[in-house]
Amino acid sequence: MEIEKTTSELIPQEDQNWQNRPEWFFNRQHTDTYEQWYEGRYKRAEIWQKKVMEQLISKDKRVKTLLEFGCGTTRFTRWWKEIGIEATGGDISPLMLSQAVHLFDGDLVMADSHHMPFKDHTFDSLAFITTFEYYNDPVRVIREAARVGKYGIAMGMMNRNSTKVVRRRIQEVFGMNPFYLTATFYTPDKLSKIIEEALQGRDYSIEWTCTGLPKWFPFQQWSLPFGDFFGLYIKLNDVE
Numbered sequence: 426m427e428i429e430k431t432t433s434e435l436i437p438q439e440d441q442n443w444q445n446r447p448e449w450f451f452n453r454q455h456t457d458t459y460e461q462w463y464e465g466r467y468k469r470a471e472i473w474q475k476k477v478m479e480q481l482i483s484k485d486k487r488v489k490t491l492l493e494f495g496c497g498t499t500r501f502t503r504w505w506k507e508i509g510i511e512a513t514g515g516d517i518s519p520l521m522l523s524q525a526v527h528l529f530d531g532d533l534v535m536a537d538s539h540h541m542p543f544k545d546h547t548f549d550s551l552a553f554i555t556t557f558e559y560y561n562d563p564v565r566v567i568r569e570a571a572r573v574g575k576y577g578i579a580m581g582m583m584n585r586n587s588t589k590v591v592r593r594r595i596q597e598v599f600g601m602n603p604f605y606l607t608a609t610f611y612t613p614d615k616l617s618k619i620i621e622e623a624l625q626g627r628d629y630s631i632e633w634t635c636t637g638l639p640k641w642f643p644f645q646q647w648s649l650p651f652g653d654f655f656g657l658y659i660k661l662n663d664v665e
Contacts, residue, residue, distance in 0.1 A: 471500070473636040473645055474654055478554070478581050479508050481632060481658035487576045488549040494538040494570070495556025497521045499529035501581075505552075506531075513548070515541070538566050546575040546664075554581045558608040567623035571661065578659040584635060585610035587653045613650045613657060620659060628663035 478501075482488055488510060496502045496514030498521055505512035513532045516522050522535055536542050538553075539562055551574035553566075560566045570578045587610075611619075613633045620631065636646045637653025 469640070470637060470654065474554075474581055474656070475501070475504055477634050477636050477646060477654075477656040478552075478579060481634065481656050482510070482550065482552075482577070482579045483508060484632070485550070485577050485658070485660055490548045491550045491552055491579070492541075492543070492548040492573060493552040493554065494541070494566075495553055495559070496525065496533070497556070498524045499533075501552070501554045502531070503529055510550075512552075539569065541569045541573050543573045545572050548574050550574045550577045550579060552579040552581075554579075555583060557582050558610060563609075563619050564623040567620060571624060571627065571659075575661070575664055577661055580616070580657045580659070581654065582616075582657075583608070583610055584637065584650070584652055584655045585612045585615065586651045587637065613655055616657060624659070627661065630660045630662060631657060632660070633657035 482491075490511045490513075491505055492513045492515060493502045493505070494515045496516050497518070499514050502512045502514040502525075511531070513534070514522075514525060514529060515534045515536050515538070516525070517535065517537055519535060522533055525533055534542065538556075538560065551570035553570070557563065557566070557580055567578065613635075617631055617633075620629075633655055634646055634648055635650060635652035635655040637655075638645050638647070638651075
């Protein structure tokens with residue numbers, strides 16, 4: 426008879442409160458349904474997110490290898506191969522990675538993005554897809570990403586300039602949405618200021634674009650800072 430272990434048995438209590446706070450990705454009730462969520466009503470959004478991320482990173486022809494931190498069940502990590510990039514996945518959640526090992530045929534590592542267990546310039550690029558919102562020290566994470574990723578950093582995240590942010594916060598008040606309780610939502614401008622602090626003294630350029638616009642809207646991507654999701658690419662210009 427197979428006995429299913431509880432979260433507390435799988436993960437020590439101190440790790441369940443990563444960054445001294447409870448995180449939804451250490452709760453099996455949520456992680457077990459993560460893939461289903463993407464295959465359901467979030468499917469259309471995922472398609473557009475991948476489109477904008479491909480447009481941004483494909484302009485940097487130097488990028489052939491990539492480390493995606495916060496890879497989760499590897500929804501995006503599996504996809505990078507489709508656009509010619511060899512990907513490795515990293516995540517802090519053993520519950521996410523326990524699914525990822527069955528879905529992804531590449532390398533995976535369990536680690537904290539604030540302390541990446543890789544040598545300088547191990548990969549051509551780093552990527553954070555809907556995970557950067559959960560970091561307590563975003564400046565440190567960007568510096569780590571610029572250390573491990575030689576040429577650039579790809580970032581895709583939920584946009585603060587979105588009506589859905591208001592809806593999510595209202596849902597939280599009524600205990601209906603646990604996924605964003607510890608999330609910090611950014612705008613392209615706010616994130617750019619954090620990047621400026623993190624990469625002071627480096628030669629870099631930034632490009633971003635927004636998507637996640639209403640289905641009835643005449644177009645689904647633009648260069649204005651409004652929409653549910655924005656993609657951003659930091660190109661490091663001071664390396665050969």
